[in-house]
Amino acid sequence: MSSLFLWEIGTPVVYVMWIIVFAAQILISEINRRWTWTIFALWTIGGIALMPYAAIHGTPMVGWFPFGKYVIMVATATMTGFLLWYGTKNPAKARRYAIWFGVALWIGLAVNIMEANIRDITIFFENDTYLACAADPSCLKAINESHVGIDMINGLPESRGISEPVGSDAWYAAVAANFAANGVGIDPATGFRTIGGYWNIITAIAGVLNIITITGLGKIYVTSNKNQKVKGLIWADMVWPWVIAYDLWNHAFLYNALSDYTWYCTLALLLAATIPAFTWAKGQWIWFRCFTLMFWIAMNNLLPQLLVPPSSIQNFSTMDPTANKVCAWAAFISNVALFVYWLYKIRTTGRNPLRDPLYAEMxxxxxxxxxxxxxxxxxxxxxxxxxxxxxxxxxxxxxxxxxxxxxxxxxxxxxxxxxxxxxxxxxxxxxxxxxxxxxxxxxxxxxxxxxxxx
Structure with missing residues (x-):
């Protein structure tokens, strides 16, 4: 066996790093959950204070899009922390106007999913452009020149075994030939390897269904059981059918768009939210998703030279279209099944899926x-x-x-x-x-x- 199907078999460093990233994401989310003030210290004050550094240091390397995500996540993390604090301090208002808690969280979640859907569709239509860029030495060279201070090409699987001096015209020509032989494309704007196909479309459809099936916005509350020492922002209707469908969709999208980074940004990042939500922090998936994502995006903006370019800590994807298809179909089937179940529950209970708890019988x-x-x-x-x-x-x-x-x-x-x-x-x-x-x-x-x- 030469691969893990989705990813190559990495060195021991890759697996140790995975454990570190996974544990760090859970740890920071737990700290933020137990001591709400840390949210405002780390992500509001700290996040805003570091924005100039992220803009000056990070954007020449990775562009403005990751910085934009960083700004959005600072705002989202602040909002989520505020909702927990406000709900704790003002229980009557929090219950009376709980729908606005849900609307705020829904907007953040739905916009994030929809942005990904647009990206998936873009990859589908730009696939020929990406393939042409990967097979063109001058396009590969331009990618490196646009990413100041980091090399986005050297270290990729397509650069292995080339004897020509790194960065020479002959070296770029050899890398381009390997890309063409492997049928792999590269996004000239980001420098990320990708392959487009119909799987992008069915993944985007799965994402739309995932937005539609977000339920129970009007019944989000803060832990009130006195036996619980740690208060949480409880979205009780966000139960396992939706969470699993979301995870499969998000993994499929990222495998389509950021395949070489999914070892960490899906396998580690998604599990760091799902495992707590299914064990010691039930009903709090949205919390862990918010703060694990905040941590990951912050690190990518503040330490781009370590986390963005190809390196020994990455576990590269196999770039096998079969893997994309399997991920996309898993996302599509799970979200169609969720949509059918959502319709069934609405029809048999007569409930408003946005206002009411739809899955109260589970x-x-x-x-x-x-x-x-x-x-x-x-x-x-x-x-x-x-x-x-x-x-x-x-x-x-x-x-x-x-x-x-x-x-x-x-x-x-x-x-x-x-x-x-x-x-x-x-x-x-x-x-x-x-x-x-x-x-x-x-x-x-x-x-x-x-x-x-x-």
């Missing part, structure tokens, strides 16, 4: 609620859907909703549109009462005859 959802929600939040989570927390197995303290709990709300509602069943009375929220929100049914019945659905 075992993982129940575990998240039992681990991170107190009695108030268990009734709040279910006040817009038919089942009660008792029926869903959330084990609330009482079988009646608390009079001093939270009221699920949409800012554009003119009346109480929660599901007609026992629920925390509208009168428990003084702000909503001051707005003269019209209750549905009898408010008296909701407070005095709590066991009767109305």
């Amino acid at each position: 075992k993982e959802f129940r575990t998240i609620m039992n681990e991170h929600a107190d009695n108030k939040d268990k009734w709040w989570m279910t006040d817009m859907i038919k089942p009660t927390p008792v029926e869903l197995g959330f084990a609330p303290d009482t079988d009646t909703p608390p009079d001093d709990g939270w009221v699920g709300w949409m800012p554009w509602w003119k009346k109480d549109n929660r599901y007609h069943k026992p629920r925390t009375p509208l009168s428990s929220d003084a702000v909503l009462m001051a707005k003269n929100i019209a209750p549905t049914g009898s408010e008296a019945a909701a407070t005095s005859d709590r066991g009767v659905s109305h």
Whole structure:
């Protein structure tokens, strides 16, 4: 066996580095989760302070696009940290206007996915250009000249075994001949090897489906269970079907666009978010995804000479179109299956997939609620859907909703549109009462005859 199918078999250094990168990403995300102030110290203040250095030092090497991602991620990390802090300090407002938490996180996530989809489609249409550049010695030389201070060509698999002096015209000609023989292209703007094909299109379709199936925006909250020492930003509806479909899509996209970097930026980066979300930090995938990505993008902008050019710490991709196809089809099939399940749940429950928790019946959802929600939040989570927390197995303290709990709300509602069943009375929220929100049914019945659905 000469390869790992997706990647070459690397040296021991490659595997040690993978463990270091994987552990570092989890560690920084855990630090940020446990001590929220570190977010603002590291990524807000530190991130902004280092922007001039990243712009001056990094952009001549790797261009302005990575710097743009760095700026966006500093803003995203700051926003995510703010939501956790705000939700902890202002629990009533955080529940009353939870939909805006979801909208903010959805925008960051959806824009990131859509940018990747556009990149995939671009690769498909530019494939001939990339192949032509890779087979042209002058184009390869121009790539190196545009990346000041780093060599993007020497060290690639296509540069192996060439006896001509590195950087000479004969050397560039030999590298170009190897690219042409292997059928591999290179992006003249980035210097990244790539091969385009129909797999780019089906990966982009998978990405669009992944955006469509983001659910439960109106029910994001901060850990309220007093038994949990560490508070988290809990997106309970982000359960394993969506996370796995996202991971397969993101891996396929990056294997199409940044194949030589996927050993770290997908295998390590995605697992560093998924493993915590499925074990000790259930319901918090969005948190780990945000801060692992923040860490990785920051390092690439601040240490481009170490992480960007071909080197001994990279595990190069095999550039086998079969690998691209397998990754793309896995992404496509998983996201189609997720989309079908999403439609099934909407049809059978009648829930609004953006506002309501769509997957409340799942075992993982129940575990998240039992681990991170107190009695108030268990009734709040279910006040817009038919089942009660008792029926869903959330084990609330009482079988009646608390009079001093939270009221699920949409800012554009003119009346109480929660599901007609026992629920925390509208009168428990003084702000909503001051707005003269019209209750549905009898408010008296909701407070005095709590066991009767109305």
